[in-house]
Amino acid sequence: MSENKTLQPTTIIIFGATGDLAKRKLFPAFYNLYIDGRMPKGFNIVALGRADNTEEYFKTYIKENLESFSRKKVTAGDWAGFQAHITYFQHQLDEEKSYQDLHEKLDKFDTVYGTRGNRLFYLSIGPNFVSTISNHIKNTSLASDPQKDRIIIEKPFGHNKQSAIELNSLLAETFEEEQIYRIDHYLGKETVQNILAFRFGNSIFEPLWDRHHIESVQITVAEEVGVETRGSFYEQTGALRDMIQNHLLQILCMVAMEPPASLESGEIRDRKVDVLKAIRRISPETVDQYAVRGQYGKGTINGVKVKGYRQEDGIAENSNTETFAAVNFYLDNERWQDVPFYVRTGKKMKEKHSYITIQFKPLPHSTFSESSQLLSANKLIINIQPLMDIRLQFMTKMPGLSLDLKPVEMIFDYFACQENTPEAYETLLLDALLGDLTLFMRSDQVEEAWDVVKTIQEAWENSKDSSFPNYDAGSWGPEDSFTMVERQGHTWA
Ligand code: BG6
Numbered sequence: 001m002s003e004n005k006t007l008q009p010t011t012i013i014i015f016g017a018t019g020d021l022a023k024r025k026l027f028p029a030f031y032n033l034y035i036d037g038r039m040p041k042g043f044n045i046v047a048l049g050r051a052d053n054t055e056e057y058f059k060t061y062i063k064e065n066l067e068s069f070s071r072k073k074v075t076a077g078d079w080a081g082f083q084a085h086i087t088y089f090q091h092q093l094d095e096e097k098s099y100q101d102l103h104e105k106l107d108k109f110d111t112v113y114g115t116r117g118n119r120l121f122y123l124s125i126g127p128n129f130v131s132t133i134s135n136h137i138k139n140t141s142l143a144s145d146p147q148k149d150r151i152i153i154e155k156p157f158g159h160n161k162q163s164a165i166e167l168n169s170l171l172a173e174t175f176e177e178e179q180i181y182r183i184d185h186y187l188g189k190e191t192v193q194n195i196l197a198f199r200f201g202n203s204i205f206e207p208l209w210d211r212h213h214i215e216s217v218q219i220t221v222a223e224e225v226g227v228e229t230r231g232s233f234y235e236q237t238g239a240l241r242d243m244i245q246n247h248l249l250q251i252l253c254m255v256a257m258e259p260p261a262s263l264e265s266g267e268i269r270d271r272k273v274d275v276l277k278a279i280r281r282i283s284p285e286t287v288d289q290y291a292v293r294g295q296y297g298k299g300t301i302n303g304v305k306v307k308g309y310r311q312e313d314g315i316a317e318n319s320n321t322e323t324f325a326a327v328n329f330y331l332d333n334e335r336w337q338d339v340p341f342y343v344r345t346g347k348k349m350k351e352k353h354s355y356i357t358i359q360f361k362p363l364p365h366s367t368f369s370e371s372s373q374l375l376s377a378n379k380l381i382i383n384i385q386p387l388m389d390i391r392l393q394f395m396t397k398m399p400g401l402s403l404d405l406k407p408v409e410m411i412f413d414y415f416a417c418q419e420n421t422p423e424a425y426e427t428l429l430l431d432a433l434l435g436d437l438t439l440f441m442r443s444d445q446v447e448e449a450w451d452v453v454k455t456i457q458e459a460w461e462n463s464k465d466s467s468f469p470n471y472d473a474g475s476w477g478p479e480d481s482f483t484m485v486e487r488q489g490h491t492w493a
Contacts, residue, residue: 009042017047161450188424231314276448294324299473
C-alpha cells in the first residue's frame with residue numbers, strides 16, 4: 001500500500017517476544033522482509049520476555065521456529081545477517097524499573113547508531129496488559145517523539161464498545177492517533193487487499209455493485225482448527241468477538257464501501273467507517289432472528305475423530321461460549337438497502353475455507369427453459385484462503401445439438417501470478433515500518449465495529465444456550481444457521 005514512503009532506521013521493541021505470535025508470525029515476517037531487502041538499513045529488534053534467557057538461547061529458539069514457520073528457507077548466510085539485529089532483554093511488564101532499564105538501553109543503541117531512530121513498539125501480549133504497558137511507556141518517556149514512535153496493538157482491542165472507548169482514551173494520553181497501529185491481520189491478506197483493486201481498478205464490476213443487481217452477499221470464514229492451546233482465552237472471547245467484530249466486519253467493509261477518492265489512509269478509513277455506521281443495529285428482541293450461535297460437539301474431520309469443545313483443555317464442561325456465529329446484516333444506505341449480508345465463522349468445521357460470494361439477481365425473464373432459468377443467477381466468488389482465486393460464474397450453452405445451458409466459471413488464480421505470496425504480517429509490518437496506516441484500524445472503526453455486534457453480544461452473554469453443543473465437529477455449523485438464510489429464500493453457497 002505504501003509506494004511513496006521510505007524506510008527509516010528503526011528499533012522494534014517486541015513485548016511478549018517469547019510468545020506464540022512472535023514465534024509463528026512476527027519473527028518469520030521480519031526475517032522474510034529482511035531477505036527481500038525490505039527492512040530499514042539500520043534496524044534492531046529488541047525482544048522482551050519475562051524469562052531470564054541468555055541471548056544465545058533466545059536466538060537458537062528463534063532460528064528453530066523460523067525453520068518451521070518462515071515462508072522462505074533459512075540459510076546460514078541469511079540467518080547470520082538477521083540474527084545480528086536481535087537483542088533479548090528480560091523484562092517485567094508491570095515493573096517500572098524494567099521500563100527505565102529499557103530506556104537506558106535504547107538510548108545506548110541510539111548512540112551506537114549515531115541518531116535517535118524510530119521506535120516501533122509491538123504489543124504481542126494479552127489484551128489485559130495494553131493499559132499497563134502504555135502507562136509505563138508514558139511514565140518513562142519511552143515514546144517521547146510523536147514523529148518517530150509508533151505502537152502496534154493486536155486484537156482483540158477491548159472486549160466491548162465501552163472498554164474499547166476507554167482503551168482508546170488511555171492510549172491517547174501517550175500516543176497520537178497517527179502513532180497507533182491497531183492490527184487486523186485479515187487486512188494484510190493478499191486476497192483481501194485485492195478486493196479494492198478488483199472493485200475500483202476495473203470498470204465492468206462497479207456498475208453492477210449495488211442493490212439493483214446483487215441479491216445477497218455471503219462471507220464465510222470456516223476453520224478446521226479448534227481452540228488449540230488457547231482454551232482459557234477463547235472461553236472469555238467466543239466467535240463473535242474473536243472473528244466477526246474484526247475480521248469479518250473488515251471484509252464486509254471492503255465489499256460494501258463507496259469508492260474512495262484516493263488511496264490516502266484517512267480517505268479509505270473514512271469510507272469503511274461509513275459502512276459500519278450504515279449497518280442496521282439489531283434490536284435485542286430480534287437477535288434470535290438475525291444471529292445464530294453454535295458450539296461444536298465431538299465429530300470427525302478428514303476421517304479423524306475429534307473431541308467436542310467442552311472436552312478441550314481449559315474449557316468448562318458446561319461452557320456457554322460460542323465457537324460458531326452467523327449473522328444476517330443489512331446496510332441502510334442507497335447502495336445496499338434490503339440486500340442481506342450473511343456472515344458466518346466457526347471452528348472445527350468441515351474444512352478450512354474463507355470466501356466471499358456475491359450472488360447476482362436472477363434474470364427478470366428467461367428466454368431459455370425453466371430449469372436453465374433456475375441456474376441462471378450469476379455468482380462471483382472471491383476465495384480468500386487456502387484457495388486464492390476469483391471465480392465468475394456465468395451460463396453457457398453446452399456444446400451439442402440441443403440448447404442446454406449450464407453454469408461455468410472463469411477463474412483468476414493467484415498462484416498463476418506468484419506462487420509464494422507474502423504473509424499478511426509481512427505486508428502489515430512493512431506498512432507500519434513505513435508509517436502507512438491504511439490497513440490498520442482507526443479508533444472510531446474499532447468502536448463502531450463493537451457497536452455493530454453490541455446487542456448480540458449482550459443477548460448471548462445474558463442467556464445460556466441449552467442446545468449446546470449444537471453442531472458436530474466436521475460439519476458446516478448448526479441447523480439454525482441454514483434456517484436463518486433459508487427464511488430469506490437463500491442458501492449458503
Ligand atoms: C485470529 C483468531 O485473529 O485469527 C483465531 O484469534 C483464528 O481464533 C485466526 O484462528 C484465523 O486466522 P487465519 O489467518 O488463520 O485465518
